[in-house]
Amino acid sequence: MNDQAVTESTRDYANVLIGLDGIGKTFGRVKALADISFDFRAGECVGIAGHNGAGKSTLMAVLTGVFAPEQGTITVNGRPARQYDPNAAREAGVRCVFQELSLCANLSVAENMAVVHPELRGGNWRRRATRLMREQLDAIFPGHGIKGHELIADLTLTQRQMVEIARAFTMTRDPVKLVILDEPTSSLDAHTAGQLLTYIGDAGQRGIATILISHMLGEIAQTAHRVLVMRDGQVAAVLPREAVTQDAIIRAMGQHVDVEAEPSGETRVARETVQGDTAYHWTFGKSRRVQIDAPRGEVIGFAGLAGQGQSEALLAVYEAATKSRERIAFVAGDRARDGIFPLWSIAQNLDIRWLLGKRDGDGPMRAPTLTKLIDRRASGRIAETWRERIGIRGAPLRANILSLSGGNQQKVLFARALASDAQLILMDDPTRGVDIGTKRDIYQLVRNEAARGRTFIWYTTENDEFAYCDRTYVFRAGGITRMLLAHECNEQALLAASFMEARA
Numbered sequence: 001m002n003d004q005a006v007t008e009s010t011r012d013y014a015n016v017l018i019g020l021d022g023i024g025k026t027f028g029r030v031k032a033l034a035d036i037s038f039d040f041r042a043g044e045c046v047g048i049a050g051h052n053g054a055g056k057s058t059l060m061a062v063l064t065g066v067f068a069p070e071q072g073t074i075t076v077n078g079r080p081a082r083q084y085d086p087n088a089a090r091e092a093g094v095r096c097v098f099q100e101l102s103l104c105a106n107l108s109v110a111e112n113m114a115v116v117h118p119e120l121r122g123g124n125w126r127r128r129a130t131r132l133m134r135e136q137l138d139a140i141f142p143g144h145g146i147k148g149h150e151l152i153a154d155l156t157l158t159q160r161q162m163v164e165i166a167r168a169f170t171m172t173r174d175p176v177k178l179v180i181l182d183e184p185t186s187s188l189d190a191h192t193a194g195q196l197l198t199y200i201g202d203a204g205q206r207g208i209a210t211i212l213i214s215h216m217l218g219e220i221a222q223t224a225h226r227v228l229v230m231r232d233g234q235v236a237a238v239l240p241r242e243a244v245t246q247d248a249i250i251r252a253m254g255q256h257v258d259v260e261a262e263p264s265g266e267t268r269v270a271r272e273t274v275q276g277d278t279a280y281h282w283t284f285g286k287s288r289r290v291q292i293d294a295p296r297g298e299v300i301g302f303a304g305l306a307g308q309g310q311s312e313a314l315l316a317v318y319e320a321a322t323k324s325r326e327r328i329a330f331v332a333g334d335r336a337r338d339g340i341f342p343l344w345s346i347a348q349n350l351d352i353r354w355l356l357g358k359r360d361g362d363g364p365m366r367a368p369t370l371t372k373l374i375d376r377r378a379s380g381r382i383a384e385t386w387r388e389r390i391g392i393r394g395a396p397l398r399a400n401i402l403s404l405s406g407g408n409q410q411k412v413l414f415a416r417a418l419a420s421d422a423q424l425i426l427m428d429d430p431t432r433g434v435d436i437g438t439k440r441d442i443y444q445l446v447r448n449e450a451a452r453g454r455t456f457i458w459y460t461t462e463n464d465e466f467a468y469c470d471r472t473y474v475f476r477a478g479g480i481t482r483m484l485l486a487h488e489c490n491e492q493a494l495l496a497a498s499f500m501e502a503r504a
């Protein structure tokens with residue numbers, strides 16, 4: 001299909017809330033956006049897809065008035081905006097759920113509501129804020145389990161994502177006309193993500209437009225009325241509803257991914273029993289309910305609905321393995337809080353493990369000395385090798401880590417673990433925000449490294465990823481309901497085990 005023809009045929013100026021015409025934005029020498037024209041219409045869900053660094057978040061920062069574009073015009077309800085800043089965006093009814101969540105960790109859920117909704121002042125504001133938040137959470141995520149007085153810092157990443165989404169949709173005196181959702185399901189399990197997608201449809205019926213940015217292309221194909229595909233800061237295609245398939249999106253993104261190329265568990269030899277000295281065994285939790293066997297050289301999945309004890313189990317494995325002096329690396333799930341060093345460069349973020357000193361073969365860790373704290377040349381070589389290998393793009397290695405797009409930051413964390421000498425690698429949703437092409441490369445890397453004897457423990461909220469695991473433990477309420485071997489691990493079995501009672 002001719003992409004340009006698709007773009008023209010779908011141009012319709014009725015009900016246009018926000019119009020973009022020829023928008024351009026640069027960061028130094030990086031052209032983040034070039035000549036972007038697009039109309040966002042009332043009640044419509046627009047999916048936005050594109051490789052990591054394609055310019056999606058930058059475009060959203062323009063729509064929310066955070067970045068002023070250097071070229072182009074923005075129209076609101078058909079009229080060119082003279083000064084389109086965050087206030088103008090708020091008055092136009094634009095709300096945003098950011099990829100790096102924007103909640104204040106040291107405030108409660110209700111207090112975070114009051115921060116963005118100025119009318120929540122005066123007597124009883126706390127009670128009103130709590131009520132509004134709970135009503136909105138009930139509407140989007142029935143059974144969410146959030147009370148409203150909790151500190152954000154005490155919530156799981158999934159719960160924080162739910163609060164941020166509910167806050168953006170909450171009706172106050174400020175209008176809600178266009179809600180931008182930047183990777184809103186990256187920490188939600190399939191069940192909770194489904195609740196959100198249903199709600200997006202309902203909101204559309206009430207005239208609320210949404211923008212769904214996601215690397216989970218199935219979600220976009222299922223939900224969006226039109227899909228804007230971006231490539232290198234430009235519009236690569238605008239696909240109307242009838243042309244939206246995962247394949248069409250991937251083709252427009254310019255990525256070469258065989259969507260059917262998922263491995264079949266049946267091709268791997270399933271090992272029912274685990275041999276003593278070749279395996280890790282861990283037992284922990286209340287009444288020692290969590291028992292995990294991880295043969296060396298295997299990829300072990302942690303599955304189940306989000307927040308059922310998987311992250312806690314990863315931490316317990318980390319503690320146990322550290323005590324027994326295993327060489328271990330951890331890819332943190334909450335990138336902004338636990339993963340990156342925001343004041344450091346990309347290279348420093350990647351080679352931080354060198355600060356811990358190096359091992360001689362299997363011997364003890366050599367303590368770093370003041371004079372030889374870091375072997376700069378060697379660490380530079382490693383950073384360069386991994387930048388190439390995993391495709392970290394967008395800025396030179398010496399640039400600050402925050403100048404990378406979210407997905408590229410995630411690749412740095414992954415490279416940090418793989419570049420280390422760790423034999424046991426724990427991963428808390430490591431492909432959050434990573435584009436589909438890079439994901440496939442990462443899956444291949446994990447399988448290759450496992451074949452070389454490394455063991456991976458992999459918690460993910462994406463059920464597709466268990467196809468790459470040798471055995472998968474399904475969690476429910478802090479315990480394990482089932483262990484599925486590769487050939488038994490399919491969507492149906494995962495779903496059934498996710499809702500089973502955990503073994504006492």
Ligand SMILES: Nc1ncnc2c1ncn2[C@@H]1O[C@H](COP(=O)(O)OP(=O)(O)OP(=O)(O)O)[C@@H](O)[C@H]1O
Nearest residue numbers: 027032052053054055056057058394403405406407
């Ligand atoms: N604050 C910044 N300083 C310098 N460069 C930046 C900054 N923010 C973004 N960029 C660059 O602009 C380009 C577009 O980044 P953007 O975050 O918009 O991509 P994205 O499509 O949202 O990617 P992802 O899918 O990884 O989130 C990238 O090359 C990125 O490195």
